[in-house]
Amino acid sequence: MIVLSIDTSGVDCAACVYDSAADAVLGEVTENIGKGHAELLMGIIDGALQQASVTLQEIERIAVTIGPGSFTGIRVGVAAARGFALSLGIDAVGVTTLETLAAHHLREHPGQPVAVGFDAKREECYLQTFAADGSPTSDAALLSLEDAKAILVKFDGVIIGSAAPLFAGAETGSGPDHFLISTVARIGAQKPQGMPKPAPLYLRGPDAKPQSGFALERRAPLQAP
Incomplete structure (x- = not known):
């Protein structure tokens, strides 16, 4: 193929x-x-x-x-x-x-489960864990750093991604993944045949939001004299 x-x-x-x-x-x-x-x-x-x-x-x-x-x-x-x-x-x-970074790591360093954490800023991260064969063992999620750290305390594997330094107590992540x-x-x-069409995986809403309180008054169209 x-x-x-x-x-x-x-x-x-x-x-x-x-x-x-x-x-x-x-x-x-x-x-x-x-x-x-x-x-x-x-x-x-x-x-x-x-x-x-x-x-x-x-x-x-x-x-x-x-x-x-x-x-x-x-x-x-x-x-x-x-x-x-x-x-x-x-x-x-x-x-x-997340699955891409996990697969890349496991291709070069096989044999251990891997947790992938992306620095999402605002004291948050994207996190997902994978088994040693690359299959996911959790859903991708947007978590606070504190919640992610609590989960990873029990994780027996390798932690990778830009959020990994944050989990270890650093003030900044490692930069773009x-x-x-x-x-x-x-x-x-x-991937198997017949999968749904690809759709964006948005775990957080967009930063840009529509303005409120500035709507223009709707007026009736002018009538010809």
Whole structure:
């Protein structure tokens, strides 16, 4: 299966073309941009396709990160993935950023359960735990740091992610979480057929909220004399 994976969930904007039968990355482009995913994503996808010498019509599945992460960035990636899938008549699958970081760690350091914690700021974190085989042992959740620490006291495994220093008592996290876009492709290739369409995993509401108290008075239209 030829998989195109997309990540716009954080500071990176990335795309990868992956052959699951050969377990081979055919093309991969990652740029650390911070913001502006919508403007750059299509060019990055084109770059990955060119590296792979593969046309978009040869892609058999789309895999996209669905969060948790940047509210706007996730929307960009999910919309692109669903648009490609619809136009090409293929499946699109969602991959969480937490399971991606866990899979990346377990690929290089197998044998122990892993807890993934992302620094969500505001004294909060995104947390999920995984068994040594990569299967989730808890749901992804937005927790206060104190609640997360209480859970992890009983956790017998490795703790990774930008929130790991916070769990150990540091005042700041380790910075933006990064992972290989090829890991997203590998996970996406293993998802079963017939999964629901990818949808953003928002564990926290958007920072921007509509204004209240400034509604304009609605007036009746003017009548012709």
